Amino acid sequence: MDRILEPEIMDGAAEAAAYAKADFSDSNKAFVDDVIARFGAQLAQAVDFGCGPGDIAVRLVQAHPGVHVTAVDGSHSMLALAGRAVQGAHLGGRIALVHGRLPGLDLPQRHFDLVLCKDMMHHLPDPQVLWSEVKRLGKPGAAVYVMDLARPDSRDEARAIVERVSGGEDPILKEDFLNSLCAAFTADEVRAELAIAGLALPVSQLTERHLCIRGRLPG
């Protein structure tokens, strides 16, 4: 199956609220734990592309006392939800929420020790948008941690995954998940895009539906 693109920015209030209401706590905790285990040393400035409702940023600063996160999203609805999460956790001094759409974010170049991006890449019609921002905003030697969905071979297979993983969830969320699986990249496609970008970052297929790109920019 070829990619079936979905809307890039999740600006619908109902869609953003359904996403924020879903319980991603286990996977988000596992994500943040692994980020810190691999890249926690000498970590001060992180940027989170496509931060959505802000759970990753909140968890990261709660788990790592030295880090500040710049959390970016192109969706006002998502950023409003992220604002509530940040205020509720009293972390406004360590998390900056920025409305912006990749590429061309108005952020300092070669500034960040860690570039995070979870479940945003599949929204991009052109994934080079992500890799160009990784290269432009990451410091030399910066850690890069991108996690995303992997596209199954067919829409039927994608639907079977949705039913298996989130059969009892909100129908809006299930539809969103199905569309996201169909919009996602395969591991080989990501490897080809990284080669075009000139980035030597390893791509791992962690499960039938998860891809991970983690490594460091050249020093």
Ligand SMILES: C[S@@+](CC[C@H](N)C(=O)[O-])C[C@H]1O[C@@H](n2cnc3c(N)ncnc32)[C@H](O)[C@@H]1O
């Ligand atoms: C599926 S959500 C993931 C949210 C969060 N990273 C998480 O894992 O919970 C994807 C987010 O990326 C945002 N997004 C998509 N394309 C973007 C772009 N080009 N620039 C900024 N944000 C973008 C969407 O608005 C949405 O909030």
